[in-house]
Structures are given as C-alpha cells and as structure tokens.
Ligand SMILES: Nc1nc2c(ncn2[C@@H]2O[C@H](COP(=O)(O)OP(=O)(O)OP(=O)(O)O)[C@@H](O)[C@H]2O)c(=O)[nH]1
C-alpha cells in the first residue's frame with residue numbers, strides 16, 4: 332500500500348488483495364467499499380490498513396463461526412462427511428476421531444467410500460492410529476448398505492459418535508449425488524434424525540467453484556456445517572466469506588496439516604487476519 | 611456465462627455499431643467486463659491484468675465491421691487471445707529419451723497425482739505399447755502406496771513392490787534400478803502431496819528429481835483451483851523445473867481459470883486433462899475447449 336489514507340487507489344489495492352484471497356469480485360468489492368465508507372484515521376500504515384480490512388472480513392464470518400455441538404442424547408450421534416474428490420474428508424475423519432476420543436467419547440468409523448482404490452485401507456490406518464473401531468465392507472459394496480449397517484452396529488455397541496466417510500464426488504455428477512442422497516435416506520431408516528451432522532469438506536485451494544459445491548451438496552445431503560482444509564498451504568480460503576454471505580452455514584473446523592492433531596476450531600478473527608496477511 | 615459476457619459487452623459497445631473503429635475509451639469500458647468475467651472464472655489477478663493489456667492493445671483501433679456487433683468482435687479477440695495464451699497446439703507427454711524414461715508426478719495434496727499416474731501409465735501402455743513401471747514415493751499418506759498398487763492391478767501395469775521403511779529418494783533409486791533391469795520403457799514416479807511452503811518436503815522433491823533425472827516433471831493440479839494457482843505453479847516450477855501440467859477434475863462445473871493462470875506464469879504446456887475418476891478418463895488438452903469454458907461458452 333503506497334498511500335496511507337483510504338483514497339481510490341488504496342481501495343483498489345484492498346479489493347485486489349481480497350480478490351487474490353479468493354473472496355470473488357462481489358464480496359471483495361463490497362468489503363473494500365465498506366472499508367472506504369468508514370471514517371478511519373488518516374495516516375494508517377500498511378498494517379493498520381490490513382487490520383481494518385480484517386475487522387471487516389471478520390464481521391462477515393463471526394456469525395457462522397460455530398463449534399460442532401454434539402448432542403449427547405443421540406446415541407450414536409451420526410456425522411456424515413461429504414465433499415468433492417480429494418478435499419480431505421478421510422483425513423478430517425481421522426483428526427475428528429482423535430479429538431472426540433480425547434474428550435472421552437466412544438467413537439466408531441464407517442468406511443463409506445467403497446469406490447476409490449484403497450480408500451478403505453486409508454481409513455483403516457486412521458482407525459488404528461486413533462485406536463477406534465471401524466466398520467468396513469469390500470470395495471464395490473453398496474455404500475448406503477454399509478452406512479446402514481454401521482449405524483446399527485454403532486447403536487448396538489453404545490457408541491457416542493459415528494463418523495461416516497463417503498467417496499469424493501463432484502457436485503455436478505447427478506448420479507453420484509443421488510447416491511449420496513440415498514446414503515442419508517437409508518441412514519434415516521435406522522434413526523430418523525440421523526445424520527445429526529452432515530459436514531461438507533472444502534479445500535482452501537478451490538476458488539469460486541466452492542459456491543456451487545456448497546449449494547449442491549446442501550441440496551442433496553442436507554449439509555449442516557463446513558470444514559475447510561489445507562489452510563497450511565498458500566491458499567487463503569477467502570471463498571468462505573462469499574459462502575457465509577450466501578448460505579450462512581456454520582463453519583466448524585479448519586485443517587492445517589496432514590497430522591492427526593492438525594485440526595483447529597474455526598475462529599473468525601484468526602482466519603480474517605491470516606486472510607489479509609497479518610501474522 | 612458466455613452470453614452474459616457478450617450481453618454485457620453489447621451493453622457497453624453496441625452503441626458503436628457501424629461506427630468506424632474502437633476507441634481507447636470504448637475498449638477500456640469493455641475490458642472492465644472482461645476482467646470481471648475472467649476473475650469469476652478464477653483466472654488469477656496478475657494474469658488477468660497482463661491478459662487485459664494484451665487484448666486491449668489488439669482491440670483499440672480495430673475496425674468494427676458490419677457483419678458482427680462490436681461486442682461479438684471483442685469476445686472473439688478475447689477468445690483468440692485465450693487460446694493463444696493457453697497454447698494453441700497440443701503438446702503430448704514426451705518419451706524422447708533413453709529408456710527407461712522417468713516421469714515424475716508432483717503437486718499439492720489431493721490434486722490427483724496417483725490417479726493421473728495410473729491413467730497415464732495405462733495410456734502409454736495401451737496406445738503406445740510401452741512397458742511401464744509405476745512406483746509410489748509417498749511414504750506419508752495412509753495407504754497411498756496401496757492405492758497405486760490397486761490401480762496398477764486395475765489397469766494391468768506393474769508397480770514396484772512396496773518395501774516399508776525406505777525414503778522417497780531410496781524408492782526412486784530402487785524404481786530406476788528395477789526399470790533398467792526389467793527392460794521397462796517408462797518408469798513413473800508418483801510422489802506424496804506437498805504444500806509449497808513445506809520446505810522439508812519441497813527439498814525432498816528436489817532430491818528425488820536429482821537422483822531420478824526425469825524426462826518429464828508433470829505438475830498435477832486441480833482445475834477447480836482459485837487464485838492460489840499462480841503461487842503453486844510458480845513454486846513448483848521454480849523448485850523442480852516442471853515440463854508440463856496435468857489438469858484434473860475438468861469434469862467438474864468449474865470455469866477452469868487455473869489453466870490460464872498456471873500456463874501463463876510457468877509458460878509450460880498443459881499436456882493432459884483428467885475428466886473423471888475412471889482410468890480411461892484422461893484426455894489431451896484442447897485449448898479451444900478450455901477457452902470456451904473460461905468464457906462460459
Ligand atoms: N496440507 C494439508 N493436507 C491435507 C489436509 N487435509 C487433508 N490433507 C491431505 O489431502 C489429501 C487428500 O485427503 P483425503 O483425506 O484423502 O481426501 P478425501 O476427501 O478423503 O479424498 P477422496 O476420498 O479421494 O475424495 C491427503 O494427502 C491428505 O493428507 C490439510 O488440512 N492440510
């Protein structure tokens with residue numbers, strides 16, 4: 332930032348900064364204009380400007396930063412993980428298993444990706460790593476059948492939290508989305524209120540397409556909350572601002588690495604500061 | 611969305627219909643719409659800027675002919691420049707080196723490296739009758755090696771036997787050795803996903819490159835990538851000197867601006883596109899198609 336007061340050039344630079352963080356044109360424009368409308372001290376240095384922008388971004392996100400509430404009266408509390416290919420569903424399940432176990436909850440995993448090569452083995456490693464039981468079927472098996480069995484098994488075993496993995500699917504693939512819809516439908520046959528949470532896992536490197544992902548997964552799988560992964564890389568994940576403004580879905584967690592402990596609660600202030608390059 | 615750009619451009623330009631040539635003011639107004647369209651398609655901001663500068667130069671002073679509207683004319687200039695930037699001709703994966711030809715696959719986590727490795731191996735084997743060996747150097751992700759082994763079985767391509775406890779570099783050396791001894795034409799090295807700010811893993815990739823001396827270093831990247839495309843492509847290219855790109859998940863409904871961004875900042879050709887999870891869902895890059903998609907055609 333070459334100029335220290337909020338003149339047109341500074342606002343353009345702000346807008347650029349936000350666009351480069353994947354907010355999209357509309358959200359970036361709205362926020363930079365909002366910042367421009369506010370009366371700020373003249374002579375803010377670059378850091379000062381960034382702080383003002385971070386505060387504005389935070390306003391959009393504060394309302395959706397919500398922890399994932401586990402209703403202990405639901406036994407098992409069923410969590411379904413969904414998302415496009417490679418977004419981080421299976422890894423996030425491993426991290427969640429660790430977190431819930433550490434909180435003293437009895438956790439079970441269900442290897443609902445019966446499609447991708449070695450998807451079952453991958454979740455199996457996470458089950459061993461976190462020392463929790465897992466329900467599996469062979470590759471090629473019907474995913475909804477597996478989910479059904481898993482909910483029944485978890486119920487019988489007195490499990491507190493059941494985490495169900497699903498195969499990655501692009502939201503424009505109708506037949507795959509129908510399969511996901513079927514998984515939720517079949518789960519309801521065991522427990523009409525399940526899944527109690529359906530989490531959409533978004534990859535921070537994805538740009539504007541995340542909007543379409545949220546829209547279509549919400550429509551089919553009744554998404555109740557979001558997780559954003561891969562924030563340990565160079566992507567800032569600013570699309571969450573546009574997502575928050577459009578869908579107002581809770582954002583629960585962020586993934587910041589591949590390790591079992593690399594899951595953090597979504598904190599609007601921290602995310603916003605990182606987004607504008609503070610810290 | 612193509613319609614939208616054309617409509618938007620009509621809004622700002624069609625008053626010019628039949629009036630000589632495009633002035634600088636006309637063009638700059640039109641370019642605001644083009645800029646927005648490109649950003650909405652996830653083309654990276656820096657790339658958009660350069661692109662707009664080039665297109666503007668071509669558009670200013672262009673004569674408005676009677677048969678098309680000024681809007682159509684600008685869209686055509688934009689489209690042609692998109693195709694140009696993306697690389698007008700398709701450049702296939704090269705095998706022009708002494709056998710076994712090493713091909714190194716790199717990229718961010720989850721971008722599609724393992725899947726693309728197996729798809730490409732299948733293609734080289736089926737179409738070019740090459741004897742291919744695949745090896746997973748991914749010592750980190752759970753079941754990554756098993757994944758490649760399963761895919762190898764599916765497509766009927768050999769994978770290097772899994773030996774636990776070896777480093778990525780050691781596996782690369784073992785793969786090259788096995789490929790030489792086994793009389794393979796091509797040896798494909800699948801690597802673990804890595805962020806470009808992970809210095810340790812980036813250094814590992816550099817080391818792997820050093821010992822394997824790959825003829826192709828393909829950056830496998832997600833077509834749905836947003837503005838980060840430039841940072842990622844630049845960093846991988848700088849560290850490893852990539853020879854080309856493989857763009858995955860082109861079967862999605864993303865606008866694919868990352869293709870333009872990555873091509874523009876690295877100057878390296880997009881050699882392959884992934885259009886599905888199945889092993890035959892790999893196609894040659896077609897700049898016309900991606901240009902059309904970026905413009906929402
Ligand atoms: N750097 C980083 N990598 C991550 C994070 N979360 C997941 N990954 C990596 O991303 C890759 C894909 O993760 P998976 O958990 O397999 O993703 P998925 O959504 O289950 O993938 P599919 O089942 O194939 O659709 C793996 O290499 C993970 O280790 C994260 O927060 N940061």
Ligand SMILES: Nc1nc2c(ncn2[C@@H]2O[C@H](COP(=O)(O)OP(=O)(O)OP(=O)(O)O)[C@@H](O)[C@H]2O)c(=O)[nH]1
Nearest residue numbers: 416417719720721722723724725803859884885886
């Ligand atoms: N729809 C679609 N899915 C793809 C494509 N290419 C890969 N995938 C899927 O994307 C997910 C990740 O692919 P992988 O090949 O495991 O990715 P990777 O880069 O090896 O992942 P890591 O090794 O964990 O970094 C899997 O679910 C693949 O099936 C593609 O072109 N289209």
Ligand SMILES: [K+]
Nearest residue numbers: 534536721832
């Ligand atoms: K990605």
Ligand SMILES: [Mg+2]
Nearest residue numbers: 420421444450
């Ligand atoms: Mg998975």
Ligand SMILES: [Mg+2]
Nearest residue numbers: 723724748754
């Ligand atoms: Mg892999």
